[in-house]
Amino acid sequence: xxxxxxxxxxxxxxxxxxxxxxxxxxxxxxxxxxxxxxxxxxxxxxxxxxxxxxxxxxxxxxxxxxxxxxxxxxxxxxxxxxxxxxxxxxxxxxxxxxxxxxxxxxxxxxxxxxxxxxxxxxxxxxxxxxxxxxxxxxxxxxxxxxxxxxxxxxxxxxxxxxxxxxxxxxxxxxxxxxxxxxxxxxxxxxxxxxxxxxxxxxxxxxxxxxxxxxxxxxxxxxxxxxxxxxxxxxxxxxxxxxxx
Amino acid sequence: xxxxxxxxxxxxxxxxxxxxxxxxxxxxxxxxxxxxxxxxxxxxxxxxxxxxxxxxxxxxxxxxxxxxxxxxxxxxxxxxxxxxxxxxxxxxxxxxxxxxxxxxxxxxxxxxxxxxxxxxxxxxxxxxxxxxxxxxxxxxxxxxxxxxxxxxxxxxxxxxxxxxxxxxxxxxxxxxxxxxxxxxxxxxxxxxxxxxxxxxxxxxxxxxxxxxxxxxxxxxxxxxxxxxxxxxxxxxxxxxxxxx
DNA sequence: AGCATAGGTATACACTGTAAGTTTGTCAAG
DNA sequence: CTTGACAAACTTACAGTGTATACCTATGCT
Numbered sequence: 001x002x003x004x005x006x007x008x009x010x011x012x013x014x015x016x017x018x019x020x021x022x023x024x025x026x027x028x029x030x031x032x033x034x035x036x037x038x039x040x041x042x043x044x045x046x047x048x049x050x051x052x053x054x055x056x057x058x059x060x061x062x063x064x065x066x067x068x069x070x071x072x073x074x075x076x077x078x079x080x081x082x083x084x085x086x087x088x089x090x091x092x093x094x095x096x097x098x099x100x101x102x103x104x105x106x107x108x109x110x111x112x113x114x115x116x117x118x119x120x121x122x123x124x125x126x127x128x129x130x131x132x133x134x135x136x137x138x139x140x141x142x143x144x145x146x147x148x149x150x151x152x153x154x155x156x157x158x159x160x161x162x163x164x165x166x167x168x169x170x171x172x173x174x175x176x177x178x179x180x181x182x183x184x185x186x187x188x189x190x191x192x193x194x195x196x197x198x199x200x201x202x203x204x205x206x207x208x209x210x211x212x213x214x215x216x217x218x219x220x221x222x223x224x225x226x227x228x229x230x231x232x233x234x235x236x237x238x239x240x241x242x243x244x
Numbered sequence: 245x246x247x248x249x250x251x252x253x254x255x256x257x258x259x260x261x262x263x264x265x266x267x268x269x270x271x272x273x274x275x276x277x278x279x280x281x282x283x284x285x286x287x288x289x290x291x292x293x294x295x296x297x298x299x300x301x302x303x304x305x306x307x308x309x310x311x312x313x314x315x316x317x318x319x320x321x322x323x324x325x326x327x328x329x330x331x332x333x334x335x336x337x338x339x340x341x342x343x344x345x346x347x348x349x350x351x352x353x354x355x356x357x358x359x360x361x362x363x364x365x366x367x368x369x370x371x372x373x374x375x376x377x378x379x380x381x382x383x384x385x386x387x388x389x390x391x392x393x394x395x396x397x398x399x400x401x402x403x404x405x406x407x408x409x410x411x412x413x414x415x416x417x418x419x420x421x422x423x424x425x426x427x428x429x430x431x432x433x434x435x436x437x438x439x440x441x442x443x444x445x446x447x448x449x450x451x452x453x454x455x456x457x458x459x460x461x462x463x464x465x466x467x468x469x470x471x472x473x474x475x476x477x478x479x480x481x482x483x484x485x486x487x488x
Numbered sequence: 489a490g491c492a493t494a495g496g497t498a499t500a501c502a503c504t505g506t507a508a509g510t511t512t513g514t515c516a517a518g
Numbered sequence: 519c520t521t522g523a524c525a526a527a528c529t530t531a532c533a534g535t536g537t538a539t540a541c542c543t544a545t546g547c548t
Contacts, residue, residue, distance in 0.1 A: 041362055047534085055495095056496075056497055057536085058537075059495070061537075061538095062495050062496075063495090066536080114362035116413055117358035117361040120413035121413075129450055130449075130450075132453060133449070133450050133453050149456060151467070151471050151472075153456075154472075155468065158408075158411075158472070159402065159407070160406065162405035162406025165361060165402065166398055167402075168364065169365075205377070206377050212380055212390050212394050215394040224399065227395050227399060228395075228403065230479075236475065289505085290505060302507095303528070305506075310505080310506075311505065311506090
């Protein structure tokens, strides 16, 4: 190993002047994920990521093919965050915990939803497929055939994605609604008398929404998630039992 | 009406040289939606939209505040595409048709999902809230109180969004998967012998996915949507009946 | 010792949203 | 008919984006 002596020489140099450690694809992708989580998707630019790891923008291209590839890496990294629940239990408990864990991952990295939504490409690498393998395995143990198993997977997976998306994005659930002017639903809920918002939302056109306003504002996301998950799992189990 | 005579004069001029009709906010938003549907979200640039309506980019700013505002308009326009099913039927049929209709809208304009996902702002104008009002009204007729009604709305709404998102984006369901190399699932399903892809996906690590591959490729989206919708609606109705 | 090469930098280009300034077309009043 | 006002178009300009190309330089192998 002739490299050894060389190594010693550079190590000595390192001590006196701490050379900046070599960039790796992992460090780049890591930085991108952190920026995405902390500052949003728009903040993830090549120059911003480069600054984060202490190089110029073009240096990144030695470790990722292009920005697409970088974002692929971010998606894969998020999937690696999935922590597999123990499986030595009834299938329905495994499925429920798996669903909860997937929700946790999505809520910890809410921007991957937008990432998936507009990139519209499948997961490709082995590690990203493992959570799917996990889910299919749990579903299979319910005594569901492969064909229906795929349906069950897509239905539950879709449910989780959609509910979390409505949870993190405001869309309908909370935040501000206006009809010409601004209206803060949370403020509405905070004991503002009914007449205060009646002038913003036309009560005669939207009576059900008006009636639902307090509940929209206070609605507990955890409880709601479990509500829908219970409906799906109970229905699936009933079908599986009926089948057998 | 002194303008009348003037009007006649310009009308004559119009006939001989068809002056380009004045731009309106509606024409601008319309063009943006068409571009988004036909060429994707990235294609919706101010210059591209301007070209579509026959003006320069900066002219658009007389009709929309900024690009945010333009995209708000696009979202509102999509919501206006919702066609309200008749309501003189049992609530569950109204709800089912409403869900189907929402899915149709999302599939006709799949890019609004990405739009919602990364803009994360609520619907604001009256017309965009009408489908929500419609849904809450239908749910209310099931004898569900306002509090649980909101949960039901969010669960079903989330389900639709998520399933359609998985349907239009590839993500897990179909398309290409690779493990270093490329693998076309549809090609796999097209009678390629099992050994052909066993070398791409490590069968020992992903047995359930391997087993599910043919069903992933062939799975009928309509059938799958109805499957999950039935589970949710049946569960909700059971609860409503039990409550009464 | 020499040298290929991996990994950093610098420069440049086409494209984005949009601020600021200028021109043009339309209509009402003098 | 002229004049003026005003809305709506256009022109130009700028900072910021992804990335192609070229250049440099330090590392490690022969």
